Amino acid sequence: MRGLSVTSQPETYLVPDSYAASSLLDEAGYFEMYNRSIQDPDGFWREQAQRIDWIEPFSQVQDVSFAKDDLHIRWFADGKLNVAANCLDRHLEHHGDDTAILWVGDEPGTSREISYRELHRDVCRLANGLKSLGVKKGDVVTIYMPMVPEAAVAMLACARIGAVHSVVFAGFSPEALAGRMDDGQSRILITANAGRRGGRSVPLKQNVDRAVALCRETNVEHVVVFNYTDDATDWNPTIDRDYAELVSAQSDDCPAEVMGAEDPLFILYTSGSTGKPKGVLHTSGGYIIYASLTHEYVFDYRRGERYWCAADVGWITGHSYIVYGPLANGATTVMYEGVPHYPDVTRVAQIIDDHQINILYIAPTAIRALMAEGNKPVAGASLESLRLLGTVGEPINPEAWKWFHRTFGRCQCPIVDTWWQTETGGHMLTPLPGATPLKPGSTTRPFFGVQPALVDNDGNLLDGAADGNLVLLGSWPGQMRTVFGDHQRFVDTYFSTFENMYFTGDGARRDEDGYYWITGRVDDVLNVSGHRMGTAELESALVAHEAVAEAAVVGYPHDIKGQGIYVYVTLNNGVEPSEEMHQTLRNWLRSEIGPIATPDFIQWAPGLPKTRSGKIMRRILRKVAADECEQLGDTSTLADPGVVDNLVSNRAAAT
Ligand code: 6R9
Numbered sequence: 297m298r299g300l301s302v303t304s305q306p307e308t309y310l311v312p313d314s315y316a317a318s319s320l321l322d323e324a325g326y327f328e329m330y331n332r333s334i335q336d337p338d339g340f341w342r343e344q345a346q347r348i349d350w351i352e353p354f355s356q357v358q359d360v361s362f363a364k365d366d367l368h369i370r371w372f373a374d375g376k377l378n379v380a381a382n383c384l385d386r387h388l389e390h391h392g393d394d395t396a397i398l399w400v401g402d403e404p405g406t407s408r409e410i411s412y413r414e415l416h417r418d419v420c421r422l423a424n425g426l427k428s429l430g431v432k433k434g435d436v437v438t439i440y441m442p443m444v445p446e447a448a449v450a451m452l453a454c455a456r457i458g459a460v461h462s463v464v465f466a467g468f469s470p471e472a473l474a475g476r477m478d479d480g481q482s483r484i485l486i487t488a489n490a491g492r493r494g495g496r497s498v499p500l501k502q503n504v505d506r507a508v509a510l511c512r513e514t515n516v517e518h519v520v521v522f523n524y525t526d527d528a529t530d531w532n533p534t535i536d537r538d539y540a541e542l543v544s545a546q547s548d549d550c551p552a553e554v555m556g557a558e559d560p561l562f563i564l565y566t567s568g569s570t571g572k573p574k575g576v577l578h579t580s581g582g583y584i585i586y587a588s589l590t591h592e593y594v595f596d597y598r599r600g601e602r603y604w605c606a607a608d609v610g611w612i613t614g615h616s617y618i619v620y621g622p623l624a625n626g627a628t629t630v631m632y633e634g635v636p637h638y639p640d641v642t643r644v645a646q647i648i649d650d651h652q653i654n655i656l657y658i659a660p661t662a663i664r665a666l667m668a669e670g671n672k673p674v675a676g677a678s679l680e681s682l683r684l685l686g687t688v689g690e691p692i693n694p695e696a697w698k699w700f701h702r703t704f705g706r707c708q709c710p711i712v713d714t715w716w717q718t719e720t721g722g723h724m725l726t727p728l729p730g731a732t733p734l735k736p737g738s739t740t741r742p743f744f745g746v747q748p749a750l751v752d753n754d755g756n757l758l759d760g761a762a763d764g765n766l767v768l769l770g771s772w773p774g775q776m777r778t779v780f781g782d783h784q785r786f787v788d789t790y791f792s793t794f795e796n797m798y799f800t801g802d803g804a805r806r807d808e809d810g811y812y813w814i815t816g817r818v819d820d821v822l823n824v825s826g827h828r829m830g831t832a833e834l835e836s837a838l839v840a841h842e843a844v845a846e847a848a849v850v851g852y853p854h855d856i857k858g859q860g861i862y863v864y865v866t867l868n869n870g871v872e873p874s875e876e877m878h879q880t881l882r883n884w885l886r887s888e889i890g891p892i893a894t895p896d897f898i899q900w901a902p903g904l905p906k907t908r909s910g911k912i913m914r915r916i917l918r919k920v921a922a923d924e925c926e927q928l929g930d931t932s933t934l935a936d937p938g939v940v941d942n943l944v945s946n947r948a949a950a951t
Contacts, residue, residue, distance in 0.1 A: 309701070309734040312708060319596050319730020326731035326741075333744040340745065341773060345372055345585055348624065349386050351554050352376035354581070360771040362798060364791045367783075370558055371582035371773045378552035379561055379584045380423075380456035383623035384416040385552065391599075392416075395628045397445050398602060400647055402492040402634035407651070410445055412626070415452075417548045418445075422453035422539075424546035429484065429518050429537065433458030433553055436482040436563065440464045440473055440500060442491025443633040446522050446539070447609045448619050450486045455561060455580075458553035462563040462575070465610025466491055466498060468890040470506035476565050478513035479575055480780060486520045486539075490527040494638040501529040508535070557581025563780045564612055566718040567830035568789055569801070569819040575780030576612075576718050583721050584624055586774030590722040590743060591621030594712055595684060596729045601654040602681075604630035604647070606662065611827075612718040613688055616774075617657060621722070636662045641669045645677035645704070656704065657686035657714075660696055661825040664856045667699045674703045684729050686712040689826030690858045691814050697736035715739035715814050717800065718828075719790070721774025724748070725812050738811045745772045750806055755794040758806075765818060766804040767797040820914070822851040824859050827892050831914075837888040838863065841881065843871045848904050848912050852897070852921035860896035862921035864904060864943075873900040897921070899946055903939040905931070916940060920947050 316322055321329065333340040338357040345354070354375030361368055387394070392413040399408040410418075431437060437459045441447035447463075454461040462480045464473050477485065485508075491498040501521055508516045521529070522539040561580045565573040591597060603622055607613035609631075622629035630653060636644050644666065648656065666673040685705050687697075692713055701711055711734060715725040724746050725739040732740050742748050749757055750764030758764045775798070779786040793799040803815040817823060820831040831849040838847035846866040854860030865881065867873060878898055885893045899920075905913045919928050925944045931937050 307735070309710075309736070311710065311730055311733060314708075315710065315730050319728075320593060321728055321731045323731045323733075326728055330742065330744055334747065337745060337770070341371075341585075344589055345375075345581070347588055348377060348382045348581075348585055350375050350377050354557060358771060362771070362791055362796045364787050364795070367787050367791055369771050369775055369777055371771070372557040372585075375557040375581055376554050377557060377581055377584075378456065378555055379580050379620070380419060380452045381552040382584055383452060383455075383620065384412060384419060387412045387626045388416060391626050394600075394626065396623060397448060398628055398630045398651060399445050400630060400632045400634075400651065402495065402638065404639065404643070404646070408445065415445075415449070418449045418543075419452040419456055420548050420550035421543040421546040422449055423456040423550040425520075425542040426453055426459065426484070427457055427550075428542070428546070429520075431457065431459050431484055434560070435459045435484070436462050436480040438462045438464060438473075438477050438480065438482040438485045440466055440485060440487045440504060441522070441609070442466050442488050442493070442498065442500065442524065443608060443631055444488065444491075444522070444524060445631060446488070446524075448631070451562070451609070451615075451619055452623075456550060456552050458555050458559065460560045460562055462565070463610055463615070464565070465608060465890075466500055467610070467892055469887055470503045470510060471888050472890055473503060473507040474510035475572065476575075477507065477511050477516065479565075479572070480563055481514050483514055483517045484520070485516060485518070486522070488522040488524040489529045490525045492525065492633060494635045497525060497527055499527070505530055505532070555580050558777070562615065564615060564718055566612075567821060567828045567833055569821050569830055570832050571830075573830070573833065574782075574785060574789070576776045577778050577780045578721055578774070579777050582773030582775070584620060586722045586772060587616040587621035588624035590774075591617060591627070592625055593728055594714060594723050594726050594743070595655050595657070595686065597622075597625060597627055597655070599626055600628070601683075602628045602630060602651060603655040603657075604632065604653045605657040606632055606636070606644070607657075607659070607688070612721070616722050636666060641666055641673045642675065642677065645674045645679060648679055648682060648704075649677050652681040654681055655684045655686070656682060657688065659689040659826040660687050660692040661690065661857055663687065663692065663696050663700045664858075667696055668856065671703065679704060679706060682706075682709055684712070685709045686714060688714045688716070690823045691816060692737060694736035701736075710734060713737075713739045715802075715812070719776045720772070721776065724768070724772075725814075735811055738807070738813045740811050745770075748804075748812060749797070750804060751794055751797070755797075761806055761808050763805045763815070764803070765794070766800045766802045766812070766814070767794055768800065769797055822849075822859050822861065824851070824854075824861055824892065825857040829861075829889075829893060833889070834861070834863070834885065834893060837885055837893075838865065838881065840888070841884050843867055843877060844881070845869075846904055848914065848917055849895075850914055850918045850921050852918070854896065857896075861893070862917075863895040863898045864901040864917060865898055866901050866904060899943070901943055901946070903936065903942065905939050905943065906935050907933050908935045910935075916943070920944060923947065
């Protein structure tokens with residue numbers, strides 16, 4: 297991928313002395329714990345599992361097979377617990393008045409602190425409210441909320457009564473929301489009348505009304521609406537329920553449902569290389585242990601510190617590192633409603649100073665967007681409260697890493713570049729501050745219990761310094777358990793490419809020091825501003841438009857977003873390319889999927905490069921999109937090599 301220096305040997309940043317003395321682990325400590333986690337995994341995880349409160353203890357630590365004809369993954373299976381109680385109740389006695397959520401609003405100057413006691417009360421009330429609507433253990437509750445504390449309240453209320461939440465990112469379109477509700481057979485939805493982002497209002501309820509009308513497989517019975525802004529919305533008395541009214545009548549006490557460790561906690565949809573988004577299913581015990589353990593060690597977290605993960609709760613990063621990990625640890629988690637550049641590019645630094653934030657965890661795309669402004673984003677800021685920085689979601693190019701380190705980090709804060717996935721539940725490859733010397737652009741070493749490996753395309757394990765497909769050889773407690781409603785898809789997607797291994801879909805290089813460098817997806821998944829999108833998903837949305845005969849979508853290097861969306865479209869006979877058609881298709885993708893799917897580039901292609909068997913040669917489309925037309929490679933297997941000349945000359949004409 298662009299700018300990722302996987303071939304040159306970059307400099308190493310040693311652990312600052314001041315840091316090494318006080319961190320949870322030093323380098324020797326990391327190796328000791330890591331080695332133990334691999335040599336005696338059951339002993340290691342049995343011990344780590346004690347970090348949470350069990351209602352009934354487990355007997356067996358793990359029961360796992362990655363064999364594709366006998367795939368099963370179970371952790372702590374006969375133990376009983378409740379995740380919400382672990383995030384709330386157990387902190388009340390000694391830390392009930394500590395701030396659980398520090399919410400920072402879109403408009404500068406707006407913020408709210410919610411203590412653990414208050415959060416516990418709010419969760420219990422909503423949990424009772426959901427019960428009064430007939431929600432039971434195992435029911436799927438969809439959450440389509442802006443970044444307000446009530447989003448976390450909704451998640452925890454589900455966890456408290458054993459309902460399975462399915463959070464849908466509030467930037468998704470009604471079509472995308474309906475698809476996820478249908479797939480989850482979800483009959484209840486929690487939303488807000490509107491959200492706020494970057495000074496604008498986001499019409500959530502309006503989207504929900506359209507989504508409810510679009511649902512085919514499920515009959516939506518209740519839409520709980522949190523009236524958050526002054527925006528008026530339509531009201532359908534048969535299904536709409538006012539959030540405030542629903543909770544006002546409820547008791548502050550709601551006993552936590554006794555859940556099996558392997559009972560589902562949530563579903564979260566994510567894109568793959570084929571088909572519709574998959575409902576990644578996470579269960580209770582293993583997930584919460586893993587989220588909590590990684591949150592503590594990777595962020596070297598101490599009670600009382602203010603920790604800000606600048607993700608959205610609609611993504612896995614928000615699930616594990618805004619809500620579950622930090623709250624399980626009794627942390628103060630910052631929840632920011634807005635965007636990094638509103639009202640201007642100094643906002644992130646201002647929030648850090650205003651609220652004396654100690655840890656900042658943010659996506660490389662945001663860092664690059666700020667970096668484009670030079671020193672402006674940190675001008676006049678002190679940033680002295682910051683102790684640690686982290687990144688997630690996509691490879692960070694060394695230039696952006698160094699800028700982040702120099703500006704926000706004042707050359708003192710380590711940066712933890714954390715590689716992981718929706719499927720992994722928590723961090724997999726990551727430095728530990730105080731323990732890991734850093735190399736800009738590398739995700740460094742595995743977390744405890746994680747066994748990464750590289751294989752060639754035939755599945756042969758590669759030794760030493762090597763480049764290959766990144767796989768994981770054993771399980772870890774935070775691993776996804778299945779694709780909701782389609783276990784075969786789980787087997788096919790992750791365990792069929794290479795035998796007895798979990799295939800990540802990423803390529804990576806391992807250097808002489810055993811450090812991992814993620815080189816990006818090796819499948820047809822795009823990573824645009826840290827958001828995963830399947831090319832197949834975009835293509836099927838495009839061909840659903842009446843003007844489109846065929847479409848192919850590839851990623852191309854983009855300075856800020858990491859990857860941009862490059863679309864090739866073959867129009868139907870009789871439809872002429874035009875600026876108007878260009879706009880129409882742009883808007884079409886936005887409305888079918890959401891604004892994150894807005895194409896950066898649409899190229900009209902009278903034909904697509906196909907092999908004789910009809911397979912589109914994406915390699916060629918990627919090269920043209922990247923403006924590397926001189927490196928197209930072998931085109932002799934194409935059915936019609938002439939197609940390529942046309943693609944190249946149109947690209948040239950367009951740029
Ligand atoms: C947590 C999250 C997962 C994909 C993953 C990889 C990319 C994530 C990364 C990274 C390089 C990092 N990715 N973190 N690539 N360095 N530190 O992002 O989950 O949305 O499921 O995306 O993101 O390609 O496979 P998810």
